Amino acid sequence: MEKSNAAILEEWVDAYSDYLLNFALSKIKDRDLALDFLQDTYVSALKNLHTFQGKSSPKTWLVSILNRKIIDHWRQQQSRKTKPISHYGSDEDGSQDWLLETGEKHENDGESALIFDEEQMLLEDCMAKLPEQWQGIMRAKYFENKKGEEISKEFDITASNLWVIVHRAKTTLRECLGTKWF
């Protein structure tokens, strides 16, 4: 009998939560917030399970959902911080007043609790610009902690070619990051 989607997700909760929590905590410092992101990630995964084709591992797929949620959240925080105060009072009926309230609240929370690792975000953005195969290799190496032999087998490349690709990927990342980092 086929497993229900919820049963599959429950298995994933057991299998990947520790890894995902550590991934989230590498970007944000608040454990409760990280757990909220995990919960959101699993709910999104459940809703979109039909789109998961199994080309990547469930862990990679979940990491990409989680990462996107954290980046979206962080960008939202940044845009709230940079909007002028007049922006919030611009609607006549005051229906957007809550934005000011939540914006302020999050901004305060942000300083104490949400310290987003900007370096990691920049790096993620640059990673997204790499050729697909290189991205897969880098994700397998760093996010899935796979060994060289495993990655070579998975991507059907020789061991020496693997190190050439890692080198080229890092050189490209370095160029993309430019002076933002170094």
Place this chain on the structure above:
Amino acid sequence: MSKHCEEIQILHEEQLAKGVGFLRKTRIRFHLLMCKCCRDYTSCSEKIDRVLSGQEKNETSKCTEEEKGKMKAGLIQD
């Protein structure tokens, strides 16, 4: 970048991931002593490694059974 530099940088990647033998290690070190371009590359490469592996400031955390239970309950509600 010279072909030799490229070769050393690729060797460095191999060394970072799984280690290399004494002779290769010495070759890398000797080259790095003389070549600023490769020194810059290796320090950048090591930093990318640290950030991608989340080692910069991350400590290992585990979800408690209670937390996992809450997440599962959230799935059923949805």
